Structures are given as structure tokens and as C-alpha cells.
Amino acid sequence: MQAQERPLSPYWIYRWEITMWLSSLHRISGLLLSLGAIVLAVWLIALASGREAFDGVHAVVGAPWFKVLLVGWTLCFFYHLANGIRHLAWDAGYGFDPKRIRASGYTVVVVTLVATAAFSSAAIF
């Protein structure tokens, strides 16, 4: 029997859309936040261990190079939070038509950037 030339799923020719970027970023930001949660745990454990341990951790967390990471985690945090609410709305059956799905996507991007700027200026720098 001769193999037939069947059309394949054209997944590699899709033009990347904002929805696809945001979908991947949700998982990536979540994974990075899991690493950030380790820092939170270490920070609390050091705090419980006393002034010396806390100052040791603070010397690293407060260093300029670490502040870059903190801004990155802040970005991940607000993105995952805002986009997570979007996902929960979909789970409840709302906002699934293409127009609203894009509009909510752009809203998430704006909210993330504004919240990250506000948090960074108040708590990191």
C-alpha cells in the first residue's frame, strides 16, 4: 500500500500572536516565581535565625546585581497574577471570544508594567 501525502497540522506556519506569547510566558513566569519563592523562604529563615544571619542574606538581596533579579521576579509576579486572573475567568467561561481574548491580553501587559514600575520604585530602589 502506498503512503498517501496527507496534509499535516500546520503548527509551524502560525504567525505568532500575543495570545501565544502570553500563554508561554505564564508557564515561564510561574517557573521563575518558584525559584523566587526559595529566596522568600531563605529570607524568612534567616530572619528567624537572628540579626547576623539576616544581615548576611540582606547583603546579597540588597546588592545592586540582585536588585536586577528582584525586578525580574516582580515582573513575573505581577504578570502571573494578572494573567492568572485571566485564566481563571476563562475557566469560569468568560472572555473567550478572539476580540476579548486579545484585549485582556494587552490589558495584562499594561497592568504588569505599571505595577512592576510602582513596586520597584517603592520597595526595591
Added chain:
Amino acid sequence: MSLMTPLNRVLGLGTGAGAAEHWWVQRLTAVALIPLGVWFAYELMTLGGFDYATVVAWVREPVTSIMLILLVVAVGYHSSLGVQVVIEDYVPGKGGKAAALMASTLAHAGLTIAAVVAVLRIAFGS
């Protein structure tokens, strides 16, 4: 065609074992993390400093201790479920997958409990 007996399917012992519960708890912890996350961000923004005395005094406040413990538990659970899915999707091989899942679950449980104990020690410490 499935080779599983109808009974095993009903008991959830197939590939989807526990899938519904996983899905549900991931949403449950996500919903909990909306107020907890916003609270945490707001508190850090208004703390006014991150020196030892300021942070200890903050964690000692009863509302802070309670909210931090809720936050840490919800984060630990939510993160554990999320990382589990990533491992299941990307780590190849049965053995590697099992090892990675075990390491992730133990690390999550260990760090979550450690963080809760830390908050309690600060709250009740001298």
C-alpha cells in the same frame, strides 16, 4: 481502546489519576493567592525599610504572621502543582521523571514547612 477495567477507570487509576483534584487545587490556591499576593506586595511597598528591626517588628504583628503563613502555604502548594506539570511535560524517561517529581515535591514540602516554622519562631520568639 482502553485495557483498563471499568472499575479502575472509575477509581481514577489510569493516566489521569488525580487529574481532576490537581486541576481543582491549582485553581483553589490560585484564587487564594490573589488577595494574599496583593497584600504581600502592598506590605512590602509600605514597609519603609528592610533592616532587621523593621522586618522583625512587621512579621510579629499578628495579622502579618497569619497572612504570611497563609501566603507561604498557598505558594508552596501552588508552586508544587505547577512545577509538577512542567516536569511531567518536559523531563524525559520514566525514571528521570519520577526522580525529578520526588525532588520537587520534597523540596516544596521542606521549604514550605521551614518557612512556616520560621514565621512562628519570629512571632513567638523572645
